[in-house]
Amino acid sequence: MGKTILVTGCAGFIGSSFVKHVRRAEPDVAIVGIDDFSTGRKDAIDASVTLYEGSILDEELLEKIFFRHKPAYVFHFAALPRVAYSLQYPYRTTDVNITGTVALLEAARVHGVKRFIYSSSSSVYGDAKSMPVRESENTPDPRSPYALQKYTAERFCRVFSDLYGLDTICLRYFTVFGPGQYGDSPYATVISAWLEAIYFPDSKKAFLEGDGTQSRDFCYIDNVTLANILAMRSEKVFGGDVFNIAHGQTTALRDIKTLIEQKTGKRLDMEQRPPRVGDVSRTWADISKAKEMLGYAPEVSFEDGLARTVAWFEIRKGGI
Numbered sequence: 001m002g003k004t005i006l007v008t009g010c011a012g013f014i015g016s017s018f019v020k021h022v023r024r025a026e027p028d029v030a031i032v033g034i035d036d037f038s039t040g041r042k043d044a045i046d047a048s049v050t051l052y053e054g055s056i057l058d059e060e061l062l063e064k065i066f067f068r069h070k071p072a073y074v075f076h077f078a079a080l081p082r083v084a085y086s087l088q089y090p091y092r093t094t095d096v097n098i099t100g101t102v103a104l105l106e107a108a109r110v111h112g113v114k115r116f117i118y119s120s121s122s123s124v125y126g127d128a129k130s131m132p133v134r135e136s137e138n139t140p141d142p143r144s145p146y147a148l149q150k151y152t153a154e155r156f157c158r159v160f161s162d163l164y165g166l167d168t169i170c171l172r173y174f175t176v177f178g179p180g181q182y183g184d185s186p187y188a189t190v191i192s193a194w195l196e197a198i199y200f201p202d203s204k205k206a207f208l209e210g211d212g213t214q215s216r217d218f219c220y221i222d223n224v225t226l227a228n229i230l231a232m233r234s235e236k237v238f239g240g241d242v243f244n245i246a247h248g249q250t251t252a253l254r255d256i257k258t259l260i261e262q263k264t265g266k267r268l269d270m271e272q273r274p275p276r277v278g279d280v281s282r283t284w285a286d287i288s289k290a291k292e293m294l295g296y297a298p299e300v301s302f303e304d305g306l307a308r309t310v311a312w313f314e315i316r317k318g319g320i
Helices: 013-025 059-069 083-088 090-110 145-164 190-199 221-233 253-264 288-294 302-318
Strands: 004-008 030-035 050-053 073-076 115-121 167-173 207-209 241-245 271-273
Touching: 004 013, 004 059, 013 030, 013 221, 030 059, 050 059, 059 090, 073 090, 073 221, 083 090, 083 145, 090 115, 090 145, 115 145, 115 221, 145 167, 167 221, 190 253, 190 302, 221 241, 221 288, 221 302, 241 288, 253 302
Parallel strands: 004 030, 004 073, 030 050, 073 115, 115 167, 167 241, 207 271
Antiparallel strands: none
16 A cells, blocks of 8 residues: 554554554555553554654644654554443543544544544443344443443544544444453453463452353454454545444353363352443444445454464463
């Protein structure tokens, strides 16, 4: 392509994984990244990235980046993630997740970006009334500050498309997991948190919130990065449209526990805790819209993704 792309949150789990994926898929792309390392890891950044350390709330920094590099595409991964953290810090997370997104949209509009690709979340649906969840049949019902922040940012993407002609697309990720997701982070998914407890028990203790019957549509990281690349390559005009990005299947947490024990050959002992405030009982995505309009199809199955994630933890453990 010979274009420049801007990747926000380039040191985070999804952002850094995307950079590695797009580097292989589009070797001629120049990659500029921004991260304030509030949650990201410096050792996760690809050496080919032109890195700016700072916040997406820093308007002067954004102007400098957009003026100097003139990115054709913006991939917005940066966020203060997870429901639990937003419940504890609603003001701070709102500032970053909404105001920061609008600051990026404004910079993208002013500097003529071709497409703004926004990382949203399945949490916008709340407890969806029909399953599997289709974008057109389930009115968003955010149940936490994080979910509301993600939905509000989606609406800003739509407004910037409608009013200013900036093409935007919103990808609603279901529970993302895979190699590179450290389980000792407060933002870890249950898979990485439980594997961390198995392989590094001195630094992480396993727990289960609720009775384990709640289920999730877990999405392996390579499928998420593929969706972003497809969103960039598409010749369509999206105008703020939203797409579910998932495997299209749902698995109960108690079954995840069994699978992890089978694949690791280790017993997972967990502390029982009450259900988490703001949590939902089930997520399950209909991904037919993304298949039809983006050509998206998960390349790595859930069980293969889990096996690869276990292998990554094995390598980490062996490297100590």
